Amino acid sequence: METDWIWGLAGGGLIGMGGAVYLLGNGRIMGASGILGGLVDGSGRKSAAEKLVFLAGVILLPLVLSSLFLIKTNTHMTDNVPLIIAAGLLVGLGTRIANGCTSGHGVCGISRLSLRGIVATVFYILAGGMTLVVFRHVLGVI
Amino acid sequence: MRLFFSFLAGGLFGAGLFISGMTDTIKVQGWLDVFGDWDPTLAFVMGGAIIPMFIAWQFTKGRAPLVGGAFPSPARPELDHRLITGSVMFGMGWGLVGLCPGPVIASITYNGWEGVLFMLAMIAGMVAAPKIGEQLDQIAAKA
Numbered sequence: 001m002e003t004d005w006i007w008g009l010a011g012g013g014l015i016g017m018g019g020a021v022y023l024l025g026n027g028r029i030m031g032a033s034g035i036l037g038g039l040v041d042g043s044g045r046k047s048a049a050e051k052l053v054f055l056a057g058v059i060l061l062p063l064v065l066s067s068l069f070l071i072k073t074n075t076h077m078t079d080n081v082p083l084i085i086a087a088g089l090l091v092g093l094g095t096r097i098a099n100g101c102t103s104g105h106g107v108c109g110i111s112r113l114s115l116r117g118i119v120a121t122v123f124y125i126l127a128g129g130m131t132l133v134v135f136r137h138v139l140g141v142i
Numbered sequence: 143m144r145l146f147f148s149f150l151a152g153g154l155f156g157a158g159l160f161i162s163g164m165t166d167t168i169k170v171q172g173w174l175d176v177f178g179d180w181d182p183t184l185a186f187v188m189g190g191a192i193i194p195m196f197i198a199w200q201f202t203k204g205r206a207p208l209v210g211g212a213f214p215s216p217a218r219p220e221l222d223h224r225l226i227t228g229s230v231m232f233g234m235g236w237g238l239v240g241l242c243p244g245p246v247i248a249s250i251t252y253n254g255w256e257g258v259l260f261m262l263a264m265i266a267g268m269v270a271a272p273k274i275g276e277q278l279d280q281i282a283a284k285a
Contacts (some may be wrong), residue, residue: 023213041268054155094267115219127236139177
């Protein structure tokens, strides 16, 4: 627990370097929802290869790291099916309607002082915090 | 080169999500839960990621991407109903389970059937988003 912030900072640094490589190398904004969403709704067909290779990297590195160092990969994920479906739908819909998620609006937007990125981040954090507090502490369902 | 940079960027992103603990829903929900056992890790991850990205944006000025082409146009200043409504919807789903798109993808090999189900629901939402977005535009036009 005491060292979690160091891992957080180091991991965050890697995330930022990934974004920097995608921006300075390919001239693109690294947003997870935009990359996956562009593939599944067909809007990103022209850059499909680039997106698929990006996603392969995102999936492969955690797999390699977890198997090499036998790090525990407990995600503490809920097994409540209706909750998973509702939350997944909301995340998919919301990130595409807002045109960005934690990586696109959060990391890439805030770092260039984009008003849209900052406002989106404030709203999804507030909505996330309020939803969690209501469902956990008021309703007691999560 | 374009595919090499894509893989490198994706790999760094995935590795960063993994070692920062952001694929653990307890850490994400812990950050959102200000009335519980508050966990500040996510703020360090965001801070750690924004620093290299801020430097990268400075390098874009007056230059072109290494593979050619152009950098993204400057950020649009205007706020619209889609940005707000979409972000609120996203935040609600994020709070309920503690997963956002990056970590959903990064953890797909070790997040069990629950992670796969979340990914499928998320993709369904992404596919439906253009239509739902148009309906929101109509509602906003009437309001």
